[in-house]
Amino acid sequence: TSKQVRPFITFVLGGPGSGKGTQCAKIAETFGFAHLSAGELLRKEISSGCENGEMILDIIKEGNIVPSEITINLIRKEIELSENRKILVDGFPRTNENRIAFESIIGVEPDLVIFFDCPEEEMVKRLLSRNQGRIDDNIETIKKRLEVFDKLNLPVINYYSSKGKLQKIKAVGTMEDIFEKVYPVFASLRFE
Template sequence: MAVMPVVFVLGRPGSGKGTQSAKLADEFNFVHLSAGELLRKELKDETEVAGILKTHFAKGLMAPSEITCNLLLSEMENEKKLFLIDGFPVDMDNLKMWETLSKGNVDLKSVLLLECAESVSKQRILARSETSNRSDDNLESLSRRFEYFTKHTKPVIDFYAKAGKLQIVDANNSVETVFNELCKIISEIQ
């Protein structure tokens, strides 16, 4: 496996990670991977991995890090472009497993943090819930997701900040304003 350039896109639920990553992938011809989308896709199959995921999710647990990392790395095998991975790593276990499994194969260019107020995130997700088929787009799940972000994803953000990899973008703004800011950042790190 060749060394693959990667940019992680983090932010609380509803901060625009998926929306902005898709726009950036189109603009710069990157490959956009969403850990959440890969897990949801895997759940549709009747495999042993799907069974493990269903068991974890039924208990309110996150997907095992090894499964998430292997799904991402599997998707990356035959590409030579820069990868935008949104919503990953969500906790220190994800980060440690990623570093173990991707050792020597990945060049982490940057970690983009889409910083967004909880009230704005909540408003966006509740608006999205009217048209999405996502089972986690509701107030009960949202509360748990915000709590998880604060408790488990913040240490990941702090880790990358100390490593000098973190770049923060104000995601409270319009989609276009945030996108323009992200384009400037991406142009500098390519």
Template sequence: MGMTTMIQTMIKEGKIVPSEVTIKLLDKAILGIDNDKFLIDGFPRNEENRAAFEAVTKIEPELVLFFDCPEEEMERRLLSRNQGREDDNIETIRKRFKVFLDSSLPVVEYYAAKGKVKKIDASKPVQEVFAAVKTIFTPKDDKAANNVKESHGK
């Protein structure tokens, strides 16, 4: 089984990809960029991910963005995506949310204790969520904030 197939199978089953796999991919990507700033989406997913990432890369995040959204709203959005993932069904969504509460929330709490978490109310409309994120990334002296462009990921 190839790396891609293994990762796809684990995602389909709602499992977390092993830390060493993800960290190797992230480390390679980080070393391959000229910029000293980067945004990692959806990682670390658990305490073991976090500890391994910091140990291997010697990087501790400057800030952690936490998009807080009630489970009911998240379910509604995921089930109404017209180009959703193949695992966008109610059972898998609920499984993923439970994994989040059990495994990922402790990571958010770990960084919150260090004062690094910026919490965004993600139940609001897209434009308001984007405005809140843009504020976080806008330098204090840049009132215009026109340097951040909006994009919608899947």
């Protein structure tokens, strides 16, 4: 009988511009994880011209949160399609509602949760100087994204902290400095 391999799920959280995407790319490359970015999946939906695209674009332009059922469905599909059982989910869950829906629909809890803790002024500076700035990288939308992060995402981070699942990483310094702190977290993992 073949044994179904349960995915090893890591949630990667942090404010806008905290470096989630940058560090996930390095983790994926170094440790062989698949990298699923909620924001990227949503931007792909917009560019594919699907029926939800316009609604998603309006929400992202405002710095608001896309409805749970949309993001969960996109993530679920990607997890099902991925042959890689080691998965980084970048930028999700955004709210406690997201978290609870993921647990009930996907039916697993994350094995690990990383939080990139970065001062607000540093995040703003990075986003404003991003090459090929995104549609949501203007100061008005950035302020809104930060507000939404404090109000809705910090409670999720506090929840995982209370469960003893949170690895908090101070996300200041160069990308390499930060990856030096990320490295031991993943190097110490053992997979069956």
